[in-house]
Amino acid sequence: MEKVTTKIFGYVRVSSKEQNLARQIDSLKQYVPDERDIYADKLSGKDFNRPAYNTLKNMVRSGDTIYIHEMERLGRNKNEIKENLEYYREKGVMIRILNLPTTLIDYSQYDNKLQKMLMEMVNNILIEVLATMAETERDNIRKRQREGIDAAHKRGVKFGRPNKNLPDSWVTDYEDWKEGKVTAVSLMRKYGMSSSTFYKKVKSYEKSL
Known part of the structure; x- marks a missing residue:
């Protein structure tokens, strides 16, 4: 039987064409062997309607890994983050986020069954906790902005x-x-x-x- 080769990808995003992707790309180079496998969008993270992201999402297969600089680069909408993380979990794709050390642990030392269980656990943590953090941070920003405007008024x-x-x-x-x-x-x-x-x-x- 032909051995299936897994791949490592990266995803980077900034919100506007004027912003620079270099910092995120540089941070992923040590994890992604081929820079051509780093997909980039210059669009808002308010939804997942982004061409490079969707190309990558449709390309990955079971066993592949996607590296992201930080959760906010993936997206900012809690429900859609959750849906996308669940999609990768079901597909067997590992999401690794550089500023979240737990997601960077190498499970290859364990047997396949335990490795799969640990990867599942990490993806579940991402779905239930990190997406909530992203949404909470956005709500806090809105609250601070509104309080500042009201106080000024x-x-x-x-x-x-x-x-x-x-x-x-x-x-x-x-x-x-x-x-x-x-x-x-x-x-x-x-x-x-x-x-x-x-x-x-x-x-x-x-x-x-």
């Missing part, structure tokens, strides 16, 4: 141009939209705005932050 501080006729629900809806929880079209319908008006409101609001 109480002191009479004005932020940029006034947001004309924005309802109280705008802040929550805007944040949900940025995180991919709702679509721009659904908010245009909700507020009765045209596309151009909606994006003008968004631009004005972002300047005020």
Whole structure:
């Protein structure tokens, strides 16, 4: 029987075209033998609709390994992180995250049954704990941002141009939209705005932050 060769891949991501991937790529080179096997996206982590990521996801096979610099590079949405980690677990692909030492342990010294059990345990930890951490951190950032804005408003501080006729629900809806929880079209319908008006409101609001 022909021996199946497993491969080692890497995945890196930044949120915009202006950001540099070099730091993440350099950190993965010591683990990924061929730099051509490091897949890169310059897109937001709010969802998993990213071309390089999806190419890699569809390419990996059982026994393969994917190295990632840190959990946030994989994604930021708890439910989707969980779905993707479960996908890799079921497929038998190991996810290793550089700033999480537990995921870097080499299990090859154990027999196949124990090795599989330990890898399963690590992937379960990633699914149940790390995805929650990513979501919690995002919630904390939103909370700190909102508290800072509210405190400044109480002191009479004005932020940029006034947001004309924005309802109280705008802040929550805007944040949900940025995180991919709702679509721009659904908010245009909700507020009765045209596309151009909606994006003008968004631009004005972002300047005020």
